Amino acid sequence: RTSPKEMEAIPGTLGWPIVGESLSFISEFSSPAGIYSFINKRQKMYGKVFKSYVLGRYTVFMTGREASKILLTGKDGIVSLNLFYTGQQVLGPTSLLQQTGDSHKRLRRLIAEPLSLDGLKKYFQFINSLAIETLDQWSGREVLVLEEASTFTLKVIGNMIISLEPTGEEQEKFRTNFKIISGSFASLPFKVPGTAFYRGIQARDRMYAMLDSIIDQRRSGKSVKQDFLQSLVKKHGKDALEGDDDDKLTDKQLKDNILTLLVAGHDTTTAALTWLLKYLQENPAVLERLREEHREIQARKQGTLDLTWSEVNNMPYTVKVISETLRMATILPWFSRKAAQDFEIEGCKIKKGWSLNLDVVSIHRDPTIFPNPVKFDPSRFDEPLKPFSFLGFGSGPRMCPGINLAKLEISVFLHHLVCRYKWTPLDTDDSVQPTLVRMLKNKYPVTVEAL
């Protein structure tokens, strides 16, 4: 395969005709080191910026704090997010992920309030009770942590967005449709019956029909809830009495963005919880110190399971453990962008329209910032880090808007887990699934016992 003319100056190889380097990309993707082994080998040969042809795209890979700053701050709109065709089709054209510039800014502003710490306070009791209930069911059993964490995080977000009850027929339908949608993202882009992409679009349409009926009920006043959808319909729905006219959203925009939050928030939080259990189990000293923090909280209230909002927002060691987990696991191993104009990076000329992948794993394993980077050590976060050296939740205008929700769910779950249970892994294989979000292939099977 030969480069487009302008790409000739960029170091690297494009691999075989048609497939390029996709085969080695996919096979190294699911190895324990993940995409890092693909990238690291090439960085050693070509340097921090190199070209390749993977998954049907000419792509320039880049890494380092300098590249992060340019790509993530997106100064002067030089890049946009680069979703695969299947993702674009399933999430819809008005999804936050497909907006740029002012319309992106505006949508972010509209969802910021319900996802702020204050906005999340009302879901705290639900999350707390669900964590206790979920863990009660783990006790004395073998569980696949990834599956269980997925059920937990989906129930949380379903309740938060549309007040979905954690059990029952509606929850089952929601879960089934969501799983099909999620599975269609990494599929081939053939929209014919029988393919994962086709099933994904159909499941998306069923999910939208469910949302349409809920939106109608909210609008007619037949049902009034205190959830994310209610606050959007009330303030920003097309016939909302409150709010500015410029801030109105069509029903299509509401649905596309509810689905976007579900998709962006589910696998990521599920993966984070699973990696956390794994790293804690492999690092008993960290687990012990974490237990101390949580036992101190419990000791203050004579053994009841109550956890308060102020306690959950005051868990300094837990916050560091979560950050270290996100550094080690690098759940989103690269951030994908498209050049919106010509520009230069690390001496390489980038042309408008090229796909750019920021390699985050190398940033998280930079030994000048994180000495002995393969060690799980939450004390790395004792002092503030240099900008763009930790990108667990990204940075700049596209930084994760779900950060507060993710930290809340994880902290509450961890509190009940470490205070009351211990767990032993049944398989220590570190391989990961070949999906965009890094998740353990074996789903992390463990036995759980009460302490």
Ligand code: HEM
């Ligand atoms: C531990 C859990 C999570 C992790 C590690 C995580 C990580 C990230 C990262 C790294 C980005 C930036 C990607 C980029 O720049 O290309 C991002 C964006 C995003 N996240 Fe999260 N996330 C988590 C949970 C959530 C939750 C719970 C939600 C929703 C409720 C959410 C919604 C989003 C959305 C909508 C974006 C796109 C923002 C935009 O394009 O403006 N995430 N997330």
